[in-house]
Amino acid sequence: MAAALLLAGCASPSDQVTDAIDQAVAATATARVSLDLDERGRIFRTTSTTAVEDARREAADAARTVAEVDATEESEAGRRAEALDALDEAVRALDAAVDALAGVGDPADAADRVAEAEDALRALTRAGHP
Amino acid sequence: MTRIFAVALGILTAIGGFVDIGDLVTNAVVGSRFGLGLAWVVVIGVVGICVYAQMSGRVAAVSGRATFEVIRERLGPRAGLANLAASFLITLLTVTAEVGGVALALQLATSVGPGWWIPVAAFGVWIVVWRAKFSLLENVTGLLGLALIVFAVALFMLSPDWGALVGQALTPAVPDAEPVATYWFYAVALFGAAMTPYEVFFFSSGAVEEGWTRKDLATSRANVLVGFPLGGVLSIAIAGCAAVVLLPQSIAVTSLSQVVLPVAEAGGMLALSFAIVGILAATFGAALETTLSTGYTLAQYLGWSWGKFRRPAQAARFHVAMIVVLLIAVGILATGVDPIAVTEISVVFSAVALPLTYLPILLVANDPEYMGEHVNGRGMNAIAMVYLVIIVVAALAAIPLLVITGAGA
Numbered sequence: 001m002a003a004a005l006l007l008a009g010c011a012s013p014s015d016q017v018t019d020a021i022d023q024a025v026a027a028t029a030t031a032r033v034s035l036d037l038d039e040r041g042r043i044f045r046t047t048s049t050t051a052v053e054d055a056r057r058e059a060a061d062a063a064r065t066v067a068e069v070d071a072t073e074e075s076e077a078g079r080r081a082e083a084l085d086a087l088d089e090a091v092r093a094l095d096a097a098v099d100a101l102a103g104v105g106d107p108a109d110a111a112d113r114v115a116e117a118e119d120a121l122r123a124l125t126r127a128g129h130p
Numbered sequence: 131m132t133r134i135f136a137v138a139l140g141i142l143t144a145i146g147g148f149v150d151i152g153d154l155v156t157n158a159v160v161g162s163r164f165g166l167g168l169a170w171v172v173v174i175g176v177v178g179i180c181v182y183a184q185m186s187g188r189v190a191a192v193s194g195r196a197t198f199e200v201i202r203e204r205l206g207p208r209a210g211l212a213n214l215a216a217s218f219l220i221t222l223l224t225v226t227a228e229v230g231g232v233a234l235a236l237q238l239a240t241s242v243g244p245g246w247w248i249p250v251a252a253f254g255v256w257i258v259v260w261r262a263k264f265s266l267l268e269n270v271t272g273l274l275g276l277a278l279i280v281f282a283v284a285l286f287m288l289s290p291d292w293g294a295l296v297g298q299a300l301t302p303a304v305p306d307a308e309p310v311a312t313y314w315f316y317a318v319a320l321f322g323a324a325m326t327p328y329e330v331f332f333f334s335s336g337a338v339e340e341g342w343t344r345k346d347l348a349t350s351r352a353n354v355l356v357g358f359p360l361g362g363v364l365s366i367a368i369a370g371c372a373a374v375v376l377l378p379q380s381i382a383v384t385s386l387s388q389v390v391l392p393v394a395e396a397g398g399m400l401a402l403s404f405a406i407v408g409i410l411a412a413t414f415g416a417a418l419e420t421t422l423s424t425g426y427t428l429a430q431y432l433g434w435s436w437g438k439f440r441r442p443a444q445a446a447r448f449h450v451a452m453i454v455v456l457l458i459a460v461g462i463l464a465t466g467v468d469p470i471a472v473t474e475i476s477v478v479f480s481a482v483a484l485p486l487t488y489l490p491i492l493l494v495a496n497d498p499e500y501m502g503e504h505v506n507g508r509g510m511n512a513i514a515m516v517y518l519v520i521i522v523v524a525a526l527a528a529i530p531l532l533v534i535t536g537a538g539a
Contacts, residue, residue, distance in 0.1 A: 011536070019539065022380070029379045030388055037391065042398040046241035047406075051387035053241075058384060122380075 013069045013076050017083050020062040021124050024090050027058035028118035031097050035111040038101065049101045056094035063087035079124075086124055090117040141357040148361020149278055149368075150416035151231030152224070152323035152477040154409065155470055157365045158389040159538075160316050161372030162382050164305060166298040169366050171317045175324025176362035178517045180354050182488050185495045185506070185514070186330040187350040190337035192504045197334040198430035200500055201490040213490050214431045216483035218424060221328045223476040225420040226459040229255065230469020231413035234386040238406050248463045252456045255417045259452055264339045264438040271415025277408030282367035284396035284405075290374040298373070299366075315531040315538045318524050319474065322481030324362070325521070328423040330491060335426040339439055344504070371396075385470060425452040474537065481528040484521040492518065 011019070034051040037043040066084055071077035093113040100110035160168045186197045193200055202210035232254070233247035258267055304313040333354075342350065371392035372383060383389060386409070393405040422438075429436035429448040436448040463469065492514050495506045506514065532538075 022382075023384075026381045026384070029381045030391070033375075033379065033381070033391055033395070034387075037394050043391075043394040043402060044239070044399060047238050047387065047390065047394070047402060049241040050237050051385075051391065054385040054387045 013071055014079070016069050017066055017076075017080055018125075020065045020087070021083055021121055023065075024059045024062040024087055025118060025121045025125060027055040027062070028090050028094070028114055028121060030058075031055040031094055031114045032111065032118055035097060035101075035107060035114060039107060039111065045101060049098070052094060052097045052101060056091065056098055059087065059090045059094055063091055083124060086117070086120045090114075090121060093117040141353055141360075145272075145276060145357045145360045145364070148358055149275065149364050149412045150224075150323075150326070150419075151227050151413050151469075151473050152326060152480070153365050154231070154368060154389060154412065155383070155386070155473045156316070156319050156323045156477055157369040158372045158376075158383045159474075160320060161369030162376040162388075163308060164313065164316065165373040165377055166295050166366070166369060167302040167305070168313070168317055168320055169299040169369065170302055171320040172324060172362050172365050172369075174520065175321045176359055176365075177513075178321075178520070179325050179329060180358050181510070181513055181517055182325070182491055183330050183333045183358065184351055184354040185510070186334040186491050187337050187342070187354065188347060188504055189491070189494055189500065190334040191342040191344060191346050191350060192502065193500045194338070194343070196331070196338045196426060196430050197491055197494065198331060198427050200494050202431050204494050204497060204500070205490055209490065210431055213486050214427055216486035217327045217331060218427050220326075220476065220480050220483045221331075221420050221423050221427065222455055222458065223472065223479060224326060224328055225417065225424060225455055226462045227469060227473040227476045228413050228417035228420055229456070229459050230463050230472055231386070232410065232417055233463075234469055235406060235410040235413055238387060238390065238409070244469065245464075245466075248460055251414070251417070252460045254414070255421055256453060256456050258418055259421055259438075260442060260449065264336065267418050268336065268415075271411050271418060274411030275408055275415055277404040278364050278368075278412060280393055280397065280401050280404035280408060281364060281371055284393045284401055285367050285370045285374065287396035287401075288371070288374050288392065290370070295370060295373065309535065311531060312535045312538055314527065315478075315535045318481050318528050318531055319477045319538070321520075321524050322479075322484070322528070323477040324365070325484060325488075326477070326480045327483055327487040328420050330487065331427055332419045332423045335423070335430070335437075339437055341439075347504075421452050421455060424455045425449070478528050478532055478537075481524045483525070485518070485525050488521055489518065 031052045034043065034048040038045065038048040063084065066080060066087055069080055071080050093110070093116070096105055097110040097114050099105050100107040189197050189200060201213055229248060229251050230244065232251035233244035236247040236251070237244050304310050337350065368389070372389070375392035375395055376383060376388065381388060390402060390405045394402045425448045426436060428451045434447045435445045437445060442449045462472070494500060496511065498505050
């Protein structure tokens with residue numbers, strides 16, 4: 001396990017950023033699906049809340065990973081900055097989604113914000129995979 | 131009539147009890163990343179567990195003793211100790227994963243964090259192990275676990291492109307976005323999840339608990355050969371649901387809350403209720419089985435009095451060992467480690483321990499001193515040898531693949 005973590009830590013800065021963006025895409029997509037199911041009354045509020053909280057944790061984890069990446073080239077630093085902006089917005093959108101499910105704020109607005117954050121992250125994914 | 135009922139009940143509990151947190155998580159992860167491209171591993175794993183579980187059940191029914199007792203006597207204390215160390219440590223890790231799984235399932239129903247549920251889950255496991263009759267704990271959790279059939283129902287309700295799904299299953303290929311090593315890492319993990327060592331020890335010790343004799347061999351075969359494959363179908367249905375709903379949206383499963391989203395999409399709250407009950411029953415049942423298995427393996431190796439058929443006071447060390455195991459599991463989870471990560475690691479290390487678990491069973495099942503006329507036939511030995519090769523390859527590949535892929539990242 002330690003060796004696995006060591007090896008994961010040896011991934012290139014570019015790969016680490018790409019992986020973190022993929023992780024955040026999965027998290028925001030999970031939250032979007034959960035909020036949609038919640039709006040249509042197809043999921044218990046307890047379950048959708050758990051799913052969105054799990055998604056927020058994943059996105060925050062991804063943001064932390066990118067924040068700790070040491071860029072070795074100018075282009076890597078630029079991509080890291082773009083990723084951090086998108087990830088910070090994703091975490092804020094997921095915060096809003098958790099709040100909305102708890103009755104603070106409008107769930108529809110939160111869902112829109114999560115969808116926008118997901119789109120921004122997906123755009124970065126495409127940019128990272130020419 | 132009573133016999134037919136016993137066979138039917140055995141089969142139903144084998145189906146409901148087949149899936150545990152390892153199967154749930156690994157199949158959902160694989161479905162969300164590879165579609166049904168690794169369904170072939172589930173098929174191989176199910177055939178393997180059928181081969182060795184019915185072998186260990188036969189040893190217990192014919193000799194009247196659990197597999198581990200016979201292994202120590204037949205192979206001596208040193209080989210027995212290697213077997214004990216491998217299976218006990220893996221089962222301890224699996225207990226931890228199952229208790230965490232119970233807590234995560236309760237979180238889905240309440241949204242209260244798993245940290246609050248872990249002590250409750252462990253206490254629940256202990257009280258049932260302490261108080262409930264063996265047949266009751268096995269049958270109730272097995273039958274409630276049948277609620278997981280909702281994953282198969284949900285797969286039909288999602289109206290997937292069956293041609294595409296069958297195509298993924300029959301012509302497996304590594305997706306462009308995934309490295310080849312990661313594909314094989316999850317193949318080993320799925321194999322480890324299907325052939326988890328505790329299953330055979332629980333099966334053979336359960337045979338002694340229920341007083342099986344040679345007359346029960348047919349029932350034992352029916353339970354294994356019908357129940358386990360149908361349990362395997364449930365595993366594939368879980369992967370199928372993830373493949374249809376999560377994979378197209380790039381949602382790689384990392385939490386239990388994602389596993390149930392396809393069920394909610396297909397059948398709304400009613401289906402979701404069944405899924406949560408099924409997951410709770412499957413993880414709680416497996417927590418009971420793994421906890422008992424740690425007690426069985428230790429007690430059978432060390433020659434302690436053991437079994438639920440005895441009063442706890444007559445098998446005190448057996449019960450104390452299980453309490454200590456549960457406390458260790460709670461201690462591990464109290465560090466804040468993600469139960470899903472524990473599950474993923476436990477299924478990989480299960481694969482590593484497989485040769486030490488299954489080779490002794492094969493040796494004992496071929497010993498006429500214990501088995502008399504019920505030793506393995508040529509056909510069974512041929513299949514078992516093929517599986518032994520697969521098991522050794524999986525065991526050797528597990529750790530390198532874990533390192534190369536960064537635990538499947």
